[in-house]
Amino acid sequence: MNWNPKFRKCETVSVKALLAAASLLLFSTAALAQDCKPKIADSLLIKPGHLVMATSPTLPPMAYADQQGVLKGLRIELGYEIAKRLCLKPEYISTEYATMVPGLQGGRWDMINAGLFVTAERRKILFMIPYENLAISISTAVGASDPITKVDDLAGKAVSTDIGGYAERKIKELNEDFKKRGLTPMTINLFDNYATVYQALRAGQVQAAVSIDPVAKQYQDRGEFTHALSGMYPTPGSLSFGNKDVAEAVSAALKEMKADGSLEKLMASYGVGMAPGDLSVLGPEG
Numbered sequence: 001m002n003w004n005p006k007f008r009k010c011e012t013v014s015v016k017a018l019l020a021a022a023s024l025l026l027f028s029t030a031a032l033a034q035d036c037k038p039k040i041a042d043s044l045l046i047k048p049g050h051l052v053m054a055t056s057p058t059l060p061p062m063a064y065a066d067q068q069g070v071l072k073g074l075r076i077e078l079g080y081e082i083a084k085r086l087c088l089k090p091e092y093i094s095t096e097y098a099t100m101v102p103g104l105q106g107g108r109w110d111m112i113n114a115g116l117f118v119t120a121e122r123r124k125i126l127f128m129i130p131y132e133n134l135a136i137s138i139s140t141a142v143g144a145s146d147p148i149t150k151v152d153d154l155a156g157k158a159v160s161t162d163i164g165g166y167a168e169r170k171i172k173e174l175n176e177d178f179k180k181r182g183l184t185p186m187t188i189n190l191f192d193n194y195a196t197v198y199q200a201l202r203a204g205q206v207q208a209a210v211s212i213d214p215v216a217k218q219y220q221d222r223g224e225f226t227h228a229l230s231g232m233y234p235t236p237g238s239l240s241f242g243n244k245d246v247a248e249a250v251s252a253a254l255k256e257m258k259a260d261g262s263l264e265k266l267m268a269s270y271g272v273g274m275a276p277g278d279l280s281v282l283g284p285e286g
Contacts, residue, residue: 037087039085039087040245040249046107051079051082051089051091052093052109052110053079053090053093053111053112054092054099054100055076055093055112055114057071060072060073060194060215060218062074062270063113063114065094071092071094074272075114076092078113079111082253097114100112100240101126111239111240111250112241115237118130118235118237123283126242126283126284127240127241127244127282127283128238128241128247128281129238129254129279129282130238131239132275133235133236133275134236134272136170136211136233137211138210138229139219139225139228140208140209141225142225143226146207147226147228148229151174155183155184156184156185157186157206158187158205159171159186159189159208160189160190160196160197160206162191162192163190163191168210171186171188175188187206189206194211197211198219198224213271213273216271218271238282247283
């Protein structure tokens with residue numbers, strides 16, 4: 001067999017190059033792992049190396065489970081990104097709103113990621129970061145013969161909304177205002193969830209559906225209904241914590257996202273406005 005020294009030499013060089021490249025890749029990966037050190041001490045976390053978050057996946061597109069049970073939505077994406085920037089593994093626990101604060105106080109999770117409204121009562125016991133503005137929207141049928149272009153156009157209309165939510169409270173307050181001003185009050189129909197709220201509008205049972213901005217945007221984006229009014233009665237929603245150090249670390253991650261533009265981009269993709277303020281922690285200490 002003929003032996004070609006030149007080829008053998010080239011082959012040797014190629015092997016060396018591959019070994020060098022592999023070593024460089026391993027070194028880079030190790031360096032990256034070393035650089036991404038958790039920014040919250042294990043002693044402050046419910047589960048070392050993890051950011052355990054409570055959410056309520058009942059409000060698409062804010063937080064919901066798809067047909068395979070996979071959690072999706074604005075709040076879910078935000079939680080994943082925060083955990084990534086803190087070099088922690090994200091972990092969600094689905095629960096009802098009534099259990100969230102007791103669960104936080106009982107050490108079941110590190111963070112409530114469910115848009116809790118910022119109130120004076122909650123600030124006495126929680127550290128809160130206002131970041132989203134939850135506002136009310138009015139949806140109508142596409143090409144409605146009696147369009148709604150301003151709030152007072154709702155007077156005398158039959159409307160639907162979800163029972164026990166922010167939208168119900170605000171639309172009832174508006175109805176009281178109509179009565180005081182001598183306008184015909186609305187007929188308010190309450191349903192268990194937004195799917196049936198919009199089904200009532202689809203069936204012609206009501207002339208308008210009352211929801212929150214991202215829900216109304218979602219239905220309009222599908223071409224099903226007209227997003228007639230938006231941004232009504234905005235109220236800050238928050239990420240909430242029982243530990244100030246954990247809250248401050250998350251606040252830093254949010255400020256980083258705001259600085260690079262990714263936070264506003266994410267919020268805008270869901271039709272949600274940013275809450276006033278600088279994403280600082282509010283809590284018992286001021």
